[in-house]
Amino acid sequence: xxxxxxxxxxxxxxxxxxxxxxxxxxxxxxxxxxxxxxxxxxxxxxxxxxxxxxxxxxxxxxxxxxxxxxxxxxxxxxxxxxxxxxxxxxxxxxxxxxxxxxxxxxxxxxxxxxxxxxxxxxxxxxxxxxxxxxxxxxxxxxxxxxxxxxx
Amino acid sequence: xxxxxxxxxxxxxxxxxxxxxxxxxxxxxxxxxxxxxxxxxxxxxxxxxxxxxxxxxxxxxxxxxxxxxxxxxxxxxxxxxxxxxxxxxxxxxxxxxxxxxxxxxxxxxxxxxxxxxxxxxxxxxxxxxxxxxxxxxxxxxxxxxxxxxxx
DNA sequence: AGATTTCCCATGCTATCCCATAATCGACCA
DNA sequence: TGGTCGATTATGGGATAGCATGGGAAATCT
Numbered sequence: 001x002x003x004x005x006x007x008x009x010x011x012x013x014x015x016x017x018x019x020x021x022x023x024x025x026x027x028x029x030x031x032x033x034x035x036x037x038x039x040x041x042x043x044x045x046x047x048x049x050x051x052x053x054x055x056x057x058x059x060x061x062x063x064x065x066x067x068x069x070x071x072x073x074x075x076x077x078x079x080x081x082x083x084x085x086x087x088x089x090x091x092x093x094x095x096x097x098x099x100x101x102x103x104x105x106x107x108x109x110x111x112x113x114x115x116x117x118x119x120x121x122x123x124x125x126x127x128x129x130x131x132x133x134x135x136x137x138x139x140x141x142x143x144x145x146x147x148x149x150x151x
Numbered sequence: 152x153x154x155x156x157x158x159x160x161x162x163x164x165x166x167x168x169x170x171x172x173x174x175x176x177x178x179x180x181x182x183x184x185x186x187x188x189x190x191x192x193x194x195x196x197x198x199x200x201x202x203x204x205x206x207x208x209x210x211x212x213x214x215x216x217x218x219x220x221x222x223x224x225x226x227x228x229x230x231x232x233x234x235x236x237x238x239x240x241x242x243x244x245x246x247x248x249x250x251x252x253x254x255x256x257x258x259x260x261x262x263x264x265x266x267x268x269x270x271x272x273x274x275x276x277x278x279x280x281x282x283x284x285x286x287x288x289x290x291x292x293x294x295x296x297x298x299x300x301x302x
Numbered sequence: 303a304g305a306t307t308t309c310c311c312a313t314g315c316t317a318t319c320c321c322a323t324a325a326t327c328g329a330c331c332a
Numbered sequence: 333t334g335g336t337c338g339a340t341t342a343t344g345g346g347a348t349a350g351c352a353t354g355g356g357a358a359a360t361c362t
Contacts, residue, residue, distance in 0.1 A: 001186065001203075003210070005234045011353065015307080019352050023236070042219075089309070092351080114234070115227045116210055127232075134228035135193050162343065166317085170342050240319070243341075 004114030009124050012110050017093045038084045040103040047100045047121040153181050155265030160275050163261050168244045189235045191254040198251045198272040
């Protein structure tokens, strides 16, 4: 399995630890890393997690910009300043930083939502609401993928 | 045979397992995979199943969209968040996730409906009704296949 | 030293594998 | 052409390994 798929709800314990779903860890291995880069999503109340190589790919796009421009600085801040590194321990758990827990409004349980090359961490209720509205948007607005027929 | 053809009714056991029809497994092999991606259909009460490479083809279209747009996020959610990976075991069975069973309203038996490059899983009664009405709709509305060419 | 974090071990649970049986299909032969 | 045999398929149940989770001990920082 090469991409992050599905929604998995796990428990966030008193120490701020949570098990990364086993299938996600398998995907991580496919990226030939153990390291995850966690960032607060710039719009939504969730944490965005990428395998380190994938994050690197994203960061590489910065190089296209002039390193002395204001745009470059702003983007660099957004990308790096509130990012955290996390490596699952022997049991497959990571600790979520306080700041990110607050940003996502997480409680006792958290939902891991697979999104292909990355995944997000939501409060379970919010994750379900997002999924619902995304599916409905796809249905009503006829959102479809470019370059082809019906999904 | 390179395409999923016909309708096959199999039993869903207490553990949520069901045998993938042997001919379908043969088609899967043609795709050079053992992995299936299962998703709830966004409109109908059924499960949609694709060979992993076929799903990947679909997902690749997302890359055409700006990765920070709202449309991209919504689409990614709709596509990935409720997807499940399934690999037939040595006996050719897969387990259907609880959420998908509920979505499709499945009971003791399930119908596998071949649809070419993908197949769907329905409650048998619904499957029969669908094929009936689909044929009728095609006849009444004079539906034809796009892409022309020889009959 | 106190507090916080990381590592390590223990446990219940669930999904996965494995084997055994039954039913079906197709082939081959008379 | 009808019947029998063989092989593959579908299905059921039990064993096993992996996973999520909780608590405690060692290590680290301040």
